[in-house]
Amino acid sequence: MAYIQGTSGEWEMVIGLEVHAQVISNAKLFSGASTTFGAAPNAQVSFVDAAFPGMLPVINETCVEQAVRTGLGLKAQINKVSVFDRKNYFYADLPAGYQISQYTQPIVGKGEILLDLADGTTRTVGITRLHLEQDAGKSLHDQSPNETYVDLNRSGVALMEIVSEPDMRSGEEAGAYLKKLRAILRYLGTCDGNMEEGSMRCDVNLSMRRKGDDTFGTRCEIKNVNSIRFVQQAIDYEAHRQVEVLESGGVIVQETRLWDTGKGITRSMRSKEDAHDYRYFPDPDLLPLVLDDAMIERVKNTLPELPDEKKARFIQDYGLKPYDASVLVAEKTSAAFFEAVAKGRDGKLAANWVTVELFGALNKLGKTIDESPLSADALGGLIDLITDETISGRIAKDVFEEMVATGKAAKDIVEEKGLKQITDTSAIEKTIDDILAANADKVAEYKGGKEKLFGFFVGQAMKATGGKANPGMVNQLLKKKLS
Amino acid sequence: MTKLTDLTIAQALEGLAAKEFSAVELTEAHIAAMDKARSLNAFITETPDLAREQAKASDARRAAGEAKDLDGIPLGMKDLYCTKGVRTTAASKILENFVPPYESTVSQKLADAGSVMLGKTTLDEFAMGSSGGTSAFGPAISPWSGPNPAEAERKLIPGGSSSGSSTAVSARLAMGATGTDTGGSIRQPASITGIVGMKPTYGRCSRWGIIAFASSLDQAGPMARSVSDTALMLRVMAGFDRKDSTSVDISVPNYMDALTKSVKGLKVGIPREYRLDGMNKDTEKLWDQSAAMLRDAGAEVVDISLPHTKYALPVYYIIAPAEASSNLARYDGVRFGLRETGETLDAMYEATRSEGFGKEVQRRILIGTYVLSAGYYDAYYRKAQRVRRLIRNDFLEAFRSCDVILAPATPGTAFAFGEKTGDPVQMYLEDVFTVTLNLAGLPGLCLPVGLSQEGLPIGMQLIGRAFDESTLFTAASALERAAAFSHKPPFTA
Numbered sequence: 001m002a003y004i005q006g007t008s009g010e011w012e013m014v015i016g017l018e019v020h021a022q023v024i025s026n027a028k029l030f031s032g033a034s035t036t037f038g039a040a041p042n043a044q045v046s047f048v049d050a051a052f053p054g055m056l057p058v059i060n061e062t063c064v065e066q067a068v069r070t071g072l073g074l075k076a077q078i079n080k081v082s083v084f085d086r087k088n089y090f091y092a093d094l095p096a097g098y099q100i101s102q103y104t105q106p107i108v109g110k111g112e113i114l115l116d117l118a119d120g121t122t123r124t125v126g127i128t129r130l131h132l133e134q135d136a137g138k139s140l141h142d143q144s145p146n147e148t149y150v151d152l153n154r155s156g157v158a159l160m161e162i163v164s165e166p167d168m169r170s171g172e173e174a175g176a177y178l179k180k181l182r183a184i185l186r187y188l189g190t191c192d193g194n195m196e197e198g199s200m201r202c203d204v205n206l207s208m209r210r211k212g213d214d215t216f217g218t219r220c221e222i223k224n225v226n227s228i229r230f231v232q233q234a235i236d237y238e239a240h241r242q243v244e245v246l247e248s249g250g251v252i253v254q255e256t257r258l259w260d261t262g263k264g265i266t267r268s269m270r271s272k273e274d275a276h277d278y279r280y281f282p283d284p285d286l287l288p289l290v291l292d293d294a295m296i297e298r299v300k301n302t303l304p305e306l307p308d309e310k311k312a313r314f315i316q317d318y319g320l321k322p323y324d325a326s327v328l329v330a331e332k333t334s335a336a337f338f339e340a341v342a343k344g345r346d347g348k349l350a351a352n353w354v355t356v357e358l359f360g361a362l363n364k365l366g367k368t369i370d371e372s373p374l375s376a377d378a379l380g381g382l383i384d385l386i387t388d389e390t391i392s393g394r395i396a397k398d399v400f401e402e403m404v405a406t407g408k409a410a411k412d413i414v415e416e417k418g419l420k421q422i423t424d425t426s427a428i429e430k431t432i433d434d435i436l437a438a439n440a441d442k443v444a445e446y447k448g449g450k451e452k453l454f455g456f457f458v459g460q461a462m463k464a465t466g467g468k469a470n471p472g473m474v475n476q477l478l479k480k481k482l483s
Numbered sequence: 484m485t486k487l488t489d490l491t492i493a494q495a496l497e498g499l500a501a502k503e504f505s506a507v508e509l510t511e512a513h514i515a516a517m518d519k520a521r522s523l524n525a526f527i528t529e530t531p532d533l534a535r536e537q538a539k540a541s542d543a544r545r546a547a548g549e550a551k552d553l554d555g556i557p558l559g560m561k562d563l564y565c566t567k568g569v570r571t572t573a574a575s576k577i578l579e580n581f582v583p584p585y586e587s588t589v590s591q592k593l594a595d596a597g598s599v600m601l602g603k604t605t606l607d608e609f610a611m612g613s614s615g616g617t618s619a620f621g622p623a624i625s626p627w628s629g630p631n632p633a634e635a636e637r638k639l640i641p642g643g644s645s646s647g648s649s650t651a652v653s654a655r656l657a658m659g660a661t662g663t664d665t666g667g668s669i670r671q672p673a674s675i676t677g678i679v680g681m682k683p684t685y686g687r688c689s690r691w692g693i694i695a696f697a698s699s700l701d702q703a704g705p706m707a708r709s710v711s712d713t714a715l716m717l718r719v720m721a722g723f724d725r726k727d728s729t730s731v732d733i734s735v736p737n738y739m740d741a742l743t744k745s746v747k748g749l750k751v752g753i754p755r756e757y758r759l760d761g762m763n764k765d766t767e768k769l770w771d772q773s774a775a776m777l778r779d780a781g782a783e784v785v786d787i788s789l790p791h792t793k794y795a796l797p798v799y800y801i802i803a804p805a806e807a808s809s810n811l812a813r814y815d816g817v818r819f820g821l822r823e824t825g826e827t828l829d830a831m832y833e834a835t836r837s838e839g840f841g842k843e844v845q846r847r848i849l850i851g852t853y854v855l856s857a858g859y860y861d862a863y864y865r866k867a868q869r870v871r872r873l874i875r876n877d878f879l880e881a882f883r884s885c886d887v888i889l890a891p892a893t894p895g896t897a898f899a900f901g902e903k904t905g906d907p908v909q910m911y912l913e914d915v916f917t918v919t920l921n922l923a924g925l926p927g928l929c930l931p932v933g934l935s936q937e938g939l940p941i942g943m944q945l946i947g948r949a950f951d952e953s954t955l956f957t958a959a960s961a962l963e964r965a966a967a968f969s970h971k972p973p974f975t976a
Binding site: 047050051052053054055056057058059086088090091092095096097098148150277279280281284285286287 | 564565571573578581583584585587690691692693694695697698699725726727728729805806808809811812813815817818819828829832852855856857860864
């Protein structure tokens with residue numbers, strides 16, 4: 001929990017998030033039009049999406065199942081009866097003049113998400129509800145000096161609006177919430193979680209209160225924050241702005257604010273008074289959505305292992321530390337990669353190589369785990385060489401770099417470059433004897449009490465063998481010879 | 484021989500089957516009638532070329548022994564049904580040049596059954612009205628007029644909103660026509676023009692491709708000159724449609740079987756709340772006579788109560804405009820239809836919608852927007868929905884003691900343009916006997932039973948249980964035989 005130090009005392013943030021997650025489905029929520037991203041403008045629009053006269057919506061069962069799947073993944077209550085409402089407002093990219101959404105009776109009720117924080121602790125954030133709704137189209141203002149163009153490809157695409165309780169207390173927690181939610185959605189296969197393409201969008205609700213206070217202050221809603229980093233930046237900026245207003249004797253006006261990525265500030269978009277009167281009412285074109293138990297049961301039975309369960313299993317089965325486990329399960333593909341590497345090997349060692357070396361290398365290359373230049377098998381092969389003492393951990397790092405650069409197998413690199421560890425006692429003994437003979441003065445000093453010199457002898461021995469001598473054996477033999 | 488345009492659909496099908504005449508001849512006779520009756524303004528768009536083409540294809544099918552249920556029958560299509568490649572206006576300026584790239588489910592079914600489309604019939608703009616007078620393309624004129632020579636010149640309304648359909652069918656310009664009924668838009672014009680109008684159970688016919696007025700109330704249905712003709716048409720028009728989530732997946736019976744059934748033992752309910760003070764005396768008399776006729780045919784007449792009837796009209800005029808205000812938001816000038824220019828998006832909306840929508844449509848959009856607004860929703864819309872449930876319960880309760888309900892379709896007979904049309908509340912009162920069914924989702928059939936002293940038709944309405952159109956047809960058929968209404972309007976083409 002991070003407090004903000006003001007001039008008059010400490011302030012606490014109260015944060016709730018509304019996430020719009022685009023449902024993975026081939027067709028839109030109420031029409032058969034395709035949902036593929038990146039098509040030519042208005043290439044994926046049915047007459048329903050364009051709200052032509054006489055057109056009627058028909059619910060897409062796949063989207064309903066995806067919402068149920070997500071609800072189950074969030075350990076939430078599934079409402080067997082939910083209702084679609086019309087949210088009425090005029091805008092050029094809203095063809096019908098209303099958005100079909102769920103207002104008073106959403107398909108999913110209360111649930112929760114467990115946040116994994118950097119210090120290894122966890123924290124539970126409540127989910128208020130999840131409802132299904134249609135996306136609007138897109139207005140393009142930059143195509144002509146005096147006209148606005150409208151692209152309806154997105155119009156009618158299914159979104160899940162996932163609303164959290166105001167349970168978060170810092171930007172870090174908000175970030176952790178989004179990461180965890182995204183991981184769950186990706187595990188479930190219900191949303192690709194791609195914030196850059198807009199398939200996951202986030203609105204932030206933020207208010208401030210004095211430390212120790214348990215009432216809520218007036219909140220502002222920040223819209224249009226399209227990355228986890230920006231969410232954290234927007235929260236940080238907005239929290240300080242609100243503290244400044246409050247401490248200078250002002251009041252927070254309930255309003256919608258826009259995150260300005262370029263300037264790194266939030267600015268007022270519209271006040272509560274200017275807010276639309278959406279005139280919600282049940283959509284008479286659609287019957288209440290009634291779920292049957294068999295469907296819910298079927299979805300429940302096909303739920304994959306989710307991040308929390310996987311994390312617990314990694315800790316249990318591989319002896320991983322909670323934080324390492326949470327890093328590995330954050331992406332389904334990372335977890336799968338790790339498991340492939342760890343299979344039949346030392347789990348901790350595997351986790352270390354995946355989270356430190358591999359993730360480090362991927363980061364440097366700007367690649368995701370799916371684009372890894374190294375397969376899990378290849379990395380496993382390298383770890384095998386460490387485990388069977390063919391190479392030392394030190395040499396292994398060089399081999400790893402070579403593997404990343406060339407794509408060659410660890411075994412081949414070790415073979416070609418002659419990096420095989422020297423475990424022949426007589427060979428190492430001979431090297432040590434040579435070193436001790438050449439450094440008789442240092443040997444004398446060591447024996448005189450300058451024990452630090454032991455490291456020097458080890459270093460010399462490793463240098464003489466090109467790092468290939470088994471470090472444990474070098475230590476052991478040196479100790480024997482010098483005693 | 485009877486004029487081809489005087490035949491009922493059933494008679495025409497027999498004639499076609501017996502090769503007494505061809506579909507082309509039948510269609511030509513109706514096209515000629517339309518030419519002569521153009522002053523009635525029954526059609527917004529006439530499609531004679533399409534009709535001739537379809538008639539020719541029909542004759543070919545019949546020659547090949549592949550005739551369908553309505554093969555060769557010339558029909559009018561209410562201009563609220565989207566028809567592929569044929570302008571569809573909803574009688575609104577905002578859709579003046581709208582040509583749908585798709586065909587409504589019901590009109591497609593009619594086409595698939597071999598029928599011939601003569602054109603798109605006039606209606607009140609977006610089906611909002613009870614006189615036909617709100618059409619942006621001028622009102623349809625009833626072929627009826629009073630017997631008083633002084634009144635003969637007076638132009639009477641054909642009812643609304645399916646005004647062009649009632650005009651076309653009663654004036655013998657079409658053998659039948661489609662209508663839509665949101666608060667009485669099939670039954671009221673049928674009653675006023677002396678024809679049969681059938682509003683099926685909500686969910687019986689697909690709404691897909693029919694321009695929406697109030698989605699929870701709108702229902703497509705047939706209008707024709709006999710009960711059996713509406714049964715023939717409904718059999719084709721009805722059926723589950725995956726594209727309409729509110730259409731109901733239950734089988735459509737062969738209504739023709741119901742027509743010849745006896746009404747012996749059938750319980751006919753007479754709702755006491757429908758007997759209004761100041762009710763037209765002729766209407767009241769014919770109501771009693773109709774009950775007596777059904778009793779004579781073997782039915783049992785019982786008194787019933789529908790206690791929440793008086794709330795139906797106010798409830799209807801909250802729910803229908805509320806839904807309409809949202810349904811009509813799509814006419815914004817952005818993607819199709821009329822677009823006026825404006826400096827800003829809002830200015831463009833304002834200009835387009837002010838110019839494109841008529842006064843009555845604007846009035847209902849305003850009412851609807853108001854009743855859904857924050858702070859008013861509970862007092863109006865939510866309360867109206869609750870009362871709607873009570874009205875539905877009234878019927879459920881009543882149908883424990885009767886099988887069909889008999890009541891007038893309208894409080895009076897046809898009136899002249901300008902008589903009530905200037906006063907919206909007077910106009911809304913036209914729907915007092917019809918809106919209850921829409922609120923309850925029940926089927927209703929209106930058939931002519933006699934003339935008023937002024938010589939204007941009076942219709943009776945039969946109300947049935949949900950999805951029990953068959954019993955309605957049985958009772959209506961018996962009443963039709965007993966009433967033997969054979970009057971024709973003074974003007975027929």
